[in-house]
Amino acid sequence: MKIAENKVALIDYTLTDNEGEMIDSSEGAGPLAYLHGAGNIVEGLEEALIGKEAGDKVKASIEPEKAYGERHEDMKQDVPKELFGGVENIEVGMQFQSETDEGPVLVTVVAISDEMVTVDGNHPLAGVHLNFDVTVREVREPTEEELEHGHVHGEGGHQH
Ligand code: ZN
Numbered sequence: 001m002k003i004a005e006n007k008v009a010l011i012d013y014t015l016t017d018n019e020g021e022m023i024d025s026s027e028g029a030g031p032l033a034y035l036h037g038a039g040n041i042v043e044g045l046e047e048a049l050i051g052k053e054a055g056d057k058v059k060a061s062i063e064p065e066k067a068y069g070e071r072h073e074d075m076k077q078d079v080p081k082e083l084f085g086g087v088e089n090i091e092v093g094m095q096f097q098s099e100t101d102e103g104p105v106l107v108t109v110v111a112i113s114d115e116m117v118t119v120d121g122n123h124p125l126a127g128v129h130l131n132f133d134v135t136v137r138e139v140r141e142p143t144e145e146e147l148e149h150g151h152v153h154g155e156g157g158h159q160h
Helices: 043-049 144-149
Strands: 008-016 022-025 032-035 057-062 076-080 095-100 103-112 116-120 130-140
Touching: 043 057, 043 130
Parallel strands: none
Antiparallel strands: 008 022, 008 032, 008 130, 057 130, 076 116, 095 103, 103 116
16 A cells, blocks of 8 residues: 555654754654644655555655744744743753744743743744655554544554
């Protein structure tokens, strides 16, 4: 069976940036299961996997616009430290939900000074060129429930 719209695929993957730095990998966690066409994985990777079948190895080099988008420097913002009053020991890398006019945005603390905390609303992988090394493990039909939910259940997918 080939990967196509509304098929379930299980993939092993390694993700590196253009410097060869490993960003993520399915090693240890086991294959990732996704529903093709449901936006479970980035657009560029879906495009690279279409038509592939179990056993195929795929290398995909994906521009930010087909992954997590470009970085927007105006999504970086200095916030007075006292606004984090309820949080002890703020550290770089912590993530907070921030309410904005466009709804909740996940922001990451990127710098801390005596009085200010710099938060960044960009996705941590925004502006990053993604290099995927993928092996397709299995391709199957989804269950009706998986189609309804828009994601895969069980191993490598949602547990609920
Ligand atoms: Zn579900």
